[in-house]
Amino acid sequence: MTGQNVTQVLHVLDKMLSCIAAAPVDERKAAAWRRRLKSGQPAIDETEFPVTDAAYFLIGIARHEQGRDLTQDAAEQLILHYLAEQAAGALWQENGIAAKLGEAWSHLACQTALARAAETVAKNIPLADWQHRECPVCGTLPAFASLEGEGGQRSLVCGSCFTHWRFKRIGCAFCGEEQPEQLRVLTAEEFPGWSAAVCLTCHGYIKTADLRQMAVRPGWQQAALTTLPLDYAAVRWLDNFRSQRATS
Ligand SMILES: [Zn+2]
Ligand SMILES: [Zn+2]
Structure with a gap:
Protein backbone atom coordinates (compact mmCIF):
# COMPACT_ATOMS: atom_id res chain seq x y z
CA MET A 1 0.00 0.00 0.00
CA ILE A 125 -8.22 4.00 35.30
CA PRO A 126 -5.20 6.03 36.42
CA LEU A 127 -1.96 5.15 34.62
CA ALA A 128 0.21 7.64 36.54
CA ASP A 129 1.84 5.04 38.79
CA TRP A 130 2.90 2.76 35.96
CA GLN A 131 6.70 2.65 35.67
CA HIS A 132 7.35 -0.23 33.31
CA ARG A 133 8.62 -0.02 29.77
CA GLU A 134 5.70 -2.05 28.39
CA CYS A 135 2.38 -0.38 27.61
CA PRO A 136 0.12 -0.27 30.69
CA VAL A 137 -2.92 -0.99 28.56
CA CYS A 138 -1.89 -3.70 26.08
CA GLY A 139 1.63 -4.75 27.10
CA THR A 140 3.38 -3.87 23.82
CA LEU A 141 6.79 -2.19 23.83
CA PRO A 142 6.84 1.55 23.07
CA ALA A 143 7.41 2.77 19.51
CA PHE A 144 7.84 6.44 20.38
CA ALA A 145 8.78 8.76 23.16
CA SER A 146 7.73 12.36 23.53
CA LEU A 147 9.30 15.23 25.44
CA GLU A 148 7.26 18.11 26.78
CA GLY A 149 6.98 20.77 29.41
CA GLU A 150 9.76 22.47 31.29
CA GLY A 151 12.74 20.13 31.56
CA GLY A 152 11.33 17.97 28.77
CA GLN A 153 9.54 15.32 30.74
CA ARG A 154 9.45 12.08 28.83
CA SER A 155 6.47 9.92 28.00
CA LEU A 156 6.54 6.65 26.10
CA VAL A 157 3.98 5.91 23.40
CA CYS A 158 2.75 2.38 22.69
CA GLY A 159 3.31 1.12 19.16
CA SER A 160 0.07 -0.86 19.10
CA CYS A 161 -2.56 1.22 20.90
CA PHE A 162 -0.79 4.62 21.16
CA THR A 163 -1.37 4.96 24.89
CA HIS A 164 1.23 7.25 26.45
CA TRP A 165 2.64 7.06 29.93
CA ARG A 166 5.29 8.91 31.93
CA PHE A 167 8.74 7.39 31.99
CA LYS A 168 12.02 8.49 33.53
CA ARG A 169 13.79 11.06 31.41
CA ILE A 170 17.28 9.60 31.45
CA GLY A 171 18.38 6.28 30.07
CA CYS A 172 17.45 3.71 27.46
CA ALA A 173 13.72 2.97 27.42
CA PHE A 174 14.42 -0.71 26.78
CA CYS A 175 17.36 -1.86 28.92
CA GLY A 176 17.66 1.06 31.35
CA GLU A 177 21.28 1.90 30.39
CA GLU A 178 22.18 5.33 31.83
CA GLN A 179 25.88 5.73 30.96
CA PRO A 180 26.07 8.76 28.63
CA GLU A 181 28.79 7.15 26.48
CA GLN A 182 26.40 4.31 25.67
CA LEU A 183 23.60 6.59 24.50
CA ARG A 184 23.40 8.58 21.26
CA VAL A 185 20.82 10.89 19.78
CA LEU A 186 20.42 10.87 15.99
CA THR A 187 18.60 13.69 14.25
CA ALA A 188 17.63 14.26 10.62
CA GLU A 189 17.05 17.64 9.02
CA GLU A 190 13.92 16.42 7.22
CA PHE A 191 12.27 15.68 10.55
CA PRO A 192 12.40 18.81 12.69
CA GLY A 193 11.68 18.05 16.33
CA TRP A 194 12.23 14.33 15.83
CA SER A 195 15.22 12.28 16.93
CA ALA A 196 16.13 8.65 17.46
CA ALA A 197 17.57 7.83 20.88
CA VAL A 198 19.97 4.95 20.28
CA CYS A 199 21.40 2.62 22.92
CA LEU A 200 24.75 0.94 22.30
CA THR A 201 24.18 -1.55 25.10
CA CYS A 202 21.01 -3.27 23.87
CA HIS A 203 21.11 -1.89 20.30
CA GLY A 204 17.59 -0.60 20.70
CA TYR A 205 16.35 2.80 19.63
CA ILE A 206 13.25 4.86 20.16
CA LYS A 207 11.93 7.62 17.94
CA THR A 208 11.39 10.71 20.02
CA ALA A 209 9.18 13.70 19.28
CA ASP A 210 10.14 16.88 21.10
CA LEU A 211 6.68 18.42 21.39
CA ARG A 212 8.21 21.70 22.54
CA GLN A 213 9.53 22.13 19.00
CA MET A 214 6.32 21.13 17.25
CA ALA A 215 3.32 23.29 16.51
CA VAL A 216 0.94 20.35 16.75
CA ARG A 217 1.16 17.03 18.55
CA PRO A 218 1.83 14.32 15.93
CA GLY A 219 -0.86 11.78 15.06
CA TRP A 220 1.00 8.65 16.15
CA GLN A 221 -0.68 6.26 13.73
CA GLN A 222 0.36 8.45 10.83
CA ALA A 223 3.78 9.18 12.36
CA ALA A 224 4.50 5.44 12.49
CA LEU A 225 4.54 5.58 8.68
CA THR A 226 5.89 9.03 7.94
CA THR A 227 8.92 8.64 10.20
CA LEU A 228 10.05 5.31 8.69
CA PRO A 229 13.20 7.01 7.24
CA LEU A 230 14.25 7.66 10.85
CA ASP A 231 13.97 3.92 11.52
CA TYR A 232 16.14 3.13 8.50
CA ALA A 233 18.70 5.70 9.64
CA ALA A 234 18.83 4.30 13.18
CA VAL A 235 19.10 0.71 12.00
CA ARG A 236 21.82 1.62 9.51
CA TRP A 237 23.71 3.53 12.17
CA LEU A 238 23.53 0.59 14.58
CA ASP A 239 24.68 -1.83 11.83
CA ASN A 240 27.69 0.38 11.10
CA PHE A 241 28.49 0.62 14.77
CA ARG A 242 28.39 -3.17 15.11
CA SER A 243 30.57 -3.85 12.09
CA GLN A 244 33.11 -1.22 13.16
CA ARG A 245 33.32 -2.77 16.57
CA ALA A 246 33.69 -6.24 15.04
CA THR A 247 36.70 -5.15 12.98
CA SER A 248 38.44 -3.05 15.63
ZN1 LIG B 1 -0.63 -0.40 24.08
ZN1 LIG C 1 19.31 -0.15 25.87
Whole structure:
Protein backbone atom coordinates (compact mmCIF):
# COMPACT_ATOMS: atom_id res chain seq x y z
CA MET A 1 0.00 0.00 0.00
CA THR A 2 1.48 3.38 -0.92
CA GLY A 3 1.76 6.27 1.51
CA GLN A 4 -1.09 8.05 -0.23
CA ASN A 5 -3.36 5.00 0.06
CA VAL A 6 -2.53 4.68 3.73
CA THR A 7 -3.38 8.34 4.30
CA GLN A 8 -6.67 7.78 2.51
CA VAL A 9 -7.49 4.75 4.67
CA LEU A 10 -6.56 6.67 7.83
CA HIS A 11 -8.95 9.38 6.70
CA VAL A 12 -11.76 6.83 6.30
CA LEU A 13 -11.01 5.49 9.78
CA ASP A 14 -11.04 9.00 11.22
CA LYS A 15 -14.46 9.65 9.74
CA MET A 16 -15.79 6.34 11.04
CA LEU A 17 -14.43 7.10 14.51
CA SER A 18 -16.20 10.43 14.63
CA CYS A 19 -19.51 8.69 13.81
CA ILE A 20 -19.52 6.14 16.61
CA ALA A 21 -20.34 6.81 20.22
CA ALA A 22 -17.82 6.11 22.97
CA ALA A 23 -18.16 2.57 24.29
CA PRO A 24 -19.96 2.40 27.66
CA VAL A 25 -17.74 1.35 30.54
CA ASP A 26 -18.61 -1.68 32.53
CA GLU A 27 -17.62 -0.99 36.16
CA ARG A 28 -16.70 -4.62 36.80
CA LYS A 29 -14.41 -4.54 33.82
CA ALA A 30 -12.78 -1.31 35.01
CA ALA A 31 -12.17 -2.92 38.43
CA ALA A 32 -10.48 -5.87 36.70
CA TRP A 33 -8.29 -3.46 34.69
CA ARG A 34 -7.23 -1.72 37.90
CA ARG A 35 -6.39 -5.02 39.58
CA ARG A 36 -4.26 -6.18 36.68
CA LEU A 37 -2.43 -2.86 36.54
CA LYS A 38 -1.74 -2.94 40.26
CA SER A 39 -0.15 -6.36 39.94
CA GLY A 40 2.18 -5.02 37.23
CA GLN A 41 0.28 -6.48 34.28
CA PRO A 42 -1.20 -4.59 31.35
CA ALA A 43 -4.86 -3.68 31.91
CA ILE A 44 -6.37 -5.68 29.08
CA ASP A 45 -5.50 -9.23 28.12
CA GLU A 46 -5.70 -10.97 24.75
CA THR A 47 -9.29 -12.09 25.26
CA GLU A 48 -10.36 -8.45 25.41
CA PHE A 49 -9.05 -7.53 21.98
CA PRO A 50 -11.91 -5.58 20.28
CA VAL A 51 -12.44 -7.98 17.36
CA THR A 52 -15.98 -6.75 16.62
CA ASP A 53 -14.80 -3.14 16.37
CA ALA A 54 -11.83 -4.10 14.20
CA ALA A 55 -14.23 -5.98 11.89
CA TYR A 56 -16.45 -2.90 11.75
CA PHE A 57 -13.50 -0.77 10.64
CA LEU A 58 -12.41 -3.38 8.11
CA ILE A 59 -15.91 -3.42 6.57
CA GLY A 60 -15.82 0.38 6.28
CA ILE A 61 -12.41 0.38 4.60
CA ALA A 62 -13.36 -2.36 2.10
CA ARG A 63 -16.54 -0.55 1.19
CA HIS A 64 -14.89 2.81 0.79
CA GLU A 65 -11.71 1.70 -0.94
CA GLN A 66 -13.00 -1.00 -3.29
CA GLY A 67 -16.78 -0.98 -3.07
CA ARG A 68 -16.70 -4.48 -1.50
CA ASP A 69 -19.29 -5.43 1.09
CA LEU A 70 -17.78 -7.79 3.66
CA THR A 71 -20.24 -9.50 5.98
CA GLN A 72 -19.63 -9.09 9.72
CA ASP A 73 -18.82 -12.78 9.87
CA ALA A 74 -16.27 -12.66 7.06
CA ALA A 75 -14.68 -9.50 8.50
CA GLU A 76 -14.34 -11.10 11.95
CA GLN A 77 -12.78 -14.22 10.41
CA LEU A 78 -10.28 -12.06 8.53
CA ILE A 79 -9.40 -10.11 11.67
CA LEU A 80 -8.94 -13.30 13.69
CA HIS A 81 -6.66 -14.72 11.00
CA TYR A 82 -4.66 -11.52 11.02
CA LEU A 83 -4.29 -11.55 14.80
CA ALA A 84 -3.22 -15.19 14.78
CA GLU A 85 -0.76 -14.39 11.96
CA GLN A 86 -2.45 -17.00 9.77
CA ALA A 87 -2.51 -16.59 6.01
CA ALA A 88 -6.00 -15.79 4.76
CA GLY A 89 -5.34 -15.60 1.01
CA ALA A 90 -8.32 -17.78 0.01
CA LEU A 91 -10.64 -15.88 2.31
CA TRP A 92 -9.61 -12.54 0.82
CA GLN A 93 -9.94 -13.96 -2.67
CA GLU A 94 -13.48 -15.15 -1.95
CA ASN A 95 -14.28 -11.56 -1.08
CA GLY A 96 -12.64 -10.15 -4.20
CA ILE A 97 -9.80 -8.38 -2.38
CA ALA A 98 -6.06 -8.85 -2.92
CA ALA A 99 -4.61 -10.53 0.18
CA LYS A 100 -1.69 -8.10 0.50
CA LEU A 101 -4.01 -5.11 0.49
CA GLY A 102 -6.38 -6.84 2.89
CA GLU A 103 -3.55 -7.54 5.32
CA ALA A 104 -2.59 -3.86 5.34
CA TRP A 105 -6.22 -2.90 5.96
CA SER A 106 -6.48 -5.45 8.78
CA HIS A 107 -3.39 -3.95 10.38
CA LEU A 108 -4.87 -0.44 10.36
CA ALA A 109 -8.33 -1.67 11.44
CA CYS A 110 -6.87 -3.58 14.41
CA GLN A 111 -4.68 -0.65 15.40
CA THR A 112 -7.63 1.74 15.32
CA ALA A 113 -9.91 -0.58 17.28
CA LEU A 114 -7.24 -1.19 19.91
CA ALA A 115 -6.45 2.52 20.17
CA ARG A 116 -10.12 3.22 20.75
CA ALA A 117 -10.34 0.55 23.45
CA ALA A 118 -7.16 1.92 25.04
CA GLU A 119 -8.60 5.41 25.15
CA THR A 120 -11.52 4.07 27.16
CA VAL A 121 -9.16 2.29 29.54
CA ALA A 122 -6.97 5.38 30.00
CA LYS A 123 -10.01 7.52 30.71
CA ASN A 124 -11.26 5.18 33.39
CA ILE A 125 -8.22 4.00 35.30
CA PRO A 126 -5.20 6.03 36.42
CA LEU A 127 -1.96 5.15 34.62
CA ALA A 128 0.21 7.64 36.54
CA ASP A 129 1.84 5.04 38.79
CA TRP A 130 2.90 2.76 35.96
CA GLN A 131 6.70 2.65 35.67
CA HIS A 132 7.35 -0.23 33.31
CA ARG A 133 8.62 -0.02 29.77
CA GLU A 134 5.70 -2.05 28.39
CA CYS A 135 2.38 -0.38 27.61
CA PRO A 136 0.12 -0.27 30.69
CA VAL A 137 -2.92 -0.99 28.56
CA CYS A 138 -1.89 -3.70 26.08
CA GLY A 139 1.63 -4.75 27.10
CA THR A 140 3.38 -3.87 23.82
CA LEU A 141 6.79 -2.19 23.83
CA PRO A 142 6.84 1.55 23.07
CA ALA A 143 7.41 2.77 19.51
CA PHE A 144 7.84 6.44 20.38
CA ALA A 145 8.78 8.76 23.16
CA SER A 146 7.73 12.36 23.53
CA LEU A 147 9.30 15.23 25.44
CA GLU A 148 7.26 18.11 26.78
CA GLY A 149 6.98 20.77 29.41
CA GLU A 150 9.76 22.47 31.29
CA GLY A 151 12.74 20.13 31.56
CA GLY A 152 11.33 17.97 28.77
CA GLN A 153 9.54 15.32 30.74
CA ARG A 154 9.45 12.08 28.83
CA SER A 155 6.47 9.92 28.00
CA LEU A 156 6.54 6.65 26.10
CA VAL A 157 3.98 5.91 23.40
CA CYS A 158 2.75 2.38 22.69
CA GLY A 159 3.31 1.12 19.16
CA SER A 160 0.07 -0.86 19.10
CA CYS A 161 -2.56 1.22 20.90
CA PHE A 162 -0.79 4.62 21.16
CA THR A 163 -1.37 4.96 24.89
CA HIS A 164 1.23 7.25 26.45
CA TRP A 165 2.64 7.06 29.93
CA ARG A 166 5.29 8.91 31.93
CA PHE A 167 8.74 7.39 31.99
CA LYS A 168 12.02 8.49 33.53
CA ARG A 169 13.79 11.06 31.41
CA ILE A 170 17.28 9.60 31.45
CA GLY A 171 18.38 6.28 30.07
CA CYS A 172 17.45 3.71 27.46
CA ALA A 173 13.72 2.97 27.42
CA PHE A 174 14.42 -0.71 26.78
CA CYS A 175 17.36 -1.86 28.92
CA GLY A 176 17.66 1.06 31.35
CA GLU A 177 21.28 1.90 30.39
CA GLU A 178 22.18 5.33 31.83
CA GLN A 179 25.88 5.73 30.96
CA PRO A 180 26.07 8.76 28.63
CA GLU A 181 28.79 7.15 26.48
CA GLN A 182 26.40 4.31 25.67
CA LEU A 183 23.60 6.59 24.50
CA ARG A 184 23.40 8.58 21.26
CA VAL A 185 20.82 10.89 19.78
CA LEU A 186 20.42 10.87 15.99
CA THR A 187 18.60 13.69 14.25
CA ALA A 188 17.63 14.26 10.62
CA GLU A 189 17.05 17.64 9.02
CA GLU A 190 13.92 16.42 7.22
CA PHE A 191 12.27 15.68 10.55
CA PRO A 192 12.40 18.81 12.69
CA GLY A 193 11.68 18.05 16.33
CA TRP A 194 12.23 14.33 15.83
CA SER A 195 15.22 12.28 16.93
CA ALA A 196 16.13 8.65 17.46
CA ALA A 197 17.57 7.83 20.88
CA VAL A 198 19.97 4.95 20.28
CA CYS A 199 21.40 2.62 22.92
CA LEU A 200 24.75 0.94 22.30
CA THR A 201 24.18 -1.55 25.10
CA CYS A 202 21.01 -3.27 23.87
CA HIS A 203 21.11 -1.89 20.30
CA GLY A 204 17.59 -0.60 20.70
CA TYR A 205 16.35 2.80 19.63
CA ILE A 206 13.25 4.86 20.16
CA LYS A 207 11.93 7.62 17.94
CA THR A 208 11.39 10.71 20.02
CA ALA A 209 9.18 13.70 19.28
CA ASP A 210 10.14 16.88 21.10
CA LEU A 211 6.68 18.42 21.39
CA ARG A 212 8.21 21.70 22.54
CA GLN A 213 9.53 22.13 19.00
CA MET A 214 6.32 21.13 17.25
CA ALA A 215 3.32 23.29 16.51
CA VAL A 216 0.94 20.35 16.75
CA ARG A 217 1.16 17.03 18.55
CA PRO A 218 1.83 14.32 15.93
CA GLY A 219 -0.86 11.78 15.06
CA TRP A 220 1.00 8.65 16.15
CA GLN A 221 -0.68 6.26 13.73
CA GLN A 222 0.36 8.45 10.83
CA ALA A 223 3.78 9.18 12.36
CA ALA A 224 4.50 5.44 12.49
CA LEU A 225 4.54 5.58 8.68
CA THR A 226 5.89 9.03 7.94
CA THR A 227 8.92 8.64 10.20
CA LEU A 228 10.05 5.31 8.69
CA PRO A 229 13.20 7.01 7.24
CA LEU A 230 14.25 7.66 10.85
CA ASP A 231 13.97 3.92 11.52
CA TYR A 232 16.14 3.13 8.50
CA ALA A 233 18.70 5.70 9.64
CA ALA A 234 18.83 4.30 13.18
CA VAL A 235 19.10 0.71 12.00
CA ARG A 236 21.82 1.62 9.51
CA TRP A 237 23.71 3.53 12.17
CA LEU A 238 23.53 0.59 14.58
CA ASP A 239 24.68 -1.83 11.83
CA ASN A 240 27.69 0.38 11.10
CA PHE A 241 28.49 0.62 14.77
CA ARG A 242 28.39 -3.17 15.11
CA SER A 243 30.57 -3.85 12.09
CA GLN A 244 33.11 -1.22 13.16
CA ARG A 245 33.32 -2.77 16.57
CA ALA A 246 33.69 -6.24 15.04
CA THR A 247 36.70 -5.15 12.98
CA SER A 248 38.44 -3.05 15.63
ZN1 LIG B 1 -0.63 -0.40 24.08
ZN1 LIG C 1 19.31 -0.15 25.87
